[in-house]
Amino acid sequence: xxxxxxxxxxxxxxxxxxxxxxxxxxxxxxxxxxxxxxxxxxxxxxxxxxxxxxxxxxxxxxxxxxxxxxxxxxxxxxxxxxxxxxxxxxxxxxxxxxxxxxxxxxxxxxxxxxxxxxxxxxxxxxxxxxxxxxxxxxxxxxxxxxxxxxxxxxxxxxxxxxxxxxxxxxxxxxxxxxxxxxxxxxxxxxxxxxxxxxxxxxxxxxxxxxxxxxxxxxxxxxxxxxxxxxxxxxxxxxxxxxxxxxxxxxxxxxxxxxxxxxxxxx
Numbered sequence: 001x002x003x004x005x006x007x008x009x010x011x012x013x014x015x016x017x018x019x020x021x022x023x024x025x026x027x028x029x030x031x032x033x034x035x036x037x038x039x040x041x042x043x044x045x046x047x048x049x050x051x052x053x054x055x056x057x058x059x060x061x062x063x064x065x066x067x068x069x070x071x072x073x074x075x076x077x078x079x080x081x082x083x084x085x086x087x088x089x090x091x092x093x094x095x096x097x098x099x100x101x102x103x104x105x106x107x108x109x110x111x112x113x114x115x116x117x118x119x120x121x122x123x124x125x126x127x128x129x130x131x132x133x134x135x136x137x138x139x140x141x142x143x144x145x146x147x148x149x150x151x152x153x154x155x156x157x158x159x160x161x162x163x164x165x166x167x168x169x170x171x172x173x174x175x176x177x178x179x180x181x182x183x184x185x186x187x188x189x190x191x192x193x194x195x196x197x198x199x200x201x202x203x204x205x206x207x208x209x210x211x212x213x214x215x216x217x218x219x220x221x222x223x224x225x226x227x228x229x230x231x232x233x234x235x236x237x238x239x240x241x242x243x244x245x246x247x248x249x250x251x252x253x254x255x256x257x258x259x260x261x262x263x264x265x266x
Contacts, residue, residue, distance in 0.1 A: 001092045005035040008099025015103035030102055030111070034095050045155025048122075052129035055150045057136040060158065060201040069202040071133060071195040075141035078196050090186075090193035094163055097186060101170035110173040113219035117165050120215065121157075129156035134198025141198065160207035161200050164190050168212040 012031035016024045064071055078084040101110055131150040134140045138148050150156075167187035174180035194200040 001095060002038055004093050005038040005095035008034045008096045011099045012103050034099055038095055045157060046153050048125055048156040049152035049154055052126055052156050053152060055129045055131055055156060057130045058147060060130050060203055061144055063203045064201050071202055072141040072144060075196045087193045087197045090189050091197050094166060097170055098166060104179060105174055107173040109219050110169060112222055113169045113215050114166060116219055117215040121162050125156050128159040130158035131156055132158055132199040158200055158204045160211045161194055161204040163194050164205055164208040165212040169216060172216050
């Protein structure tokens, strides 16, 4: 996945030069954040494994079967037909897809939604810890009869699937219908790639759909950082001005009577 993240960095910077953007600082910060975020996922994932050593993978597997959705059988079918070779590239290409979303649309709502989604999903991963069938079923994808404890270095990041959430967020933030439908197709392919690769269960994909819409709505309602900072600065200036006015000495409006006028009056 790091290779696709580096390709995403290159795509954003090339698009910035082709667009003729005078100030490329913003594009550079966003581009470099893609591979950095992928690298940071390793210690963050290990941290979830340390916090939640026991997982709910067996329960999620039973939930799939209760819905008559068998991810292991789907993986075996892909292996028999030879289509399994496309699973890895589809799943790993997400950083590149996110980079393309910014390079083409430059949607700040997408930026906010991507961050909000990641921050919101983290407590859910701790609440519903799971690592994926390939890490707990040693006979994957042949059988789920035997299970093993998930190693601590495997991230508990199944429910909901952020891979599908981010793919949906990219599609939602395209105004051009042609581009939007292209990325909708990618999101649909992500559903099957994540399950077939043993990284997720079908219930993770189902949960990711309303989660993505909730994150998108929150990102749309949330003000941009620049506007929020401007309101904070204006409010601070008003408070400081009011404080100075309150602390200033009060000047009497009654005119003073000069000494000569007082003597004439006496």
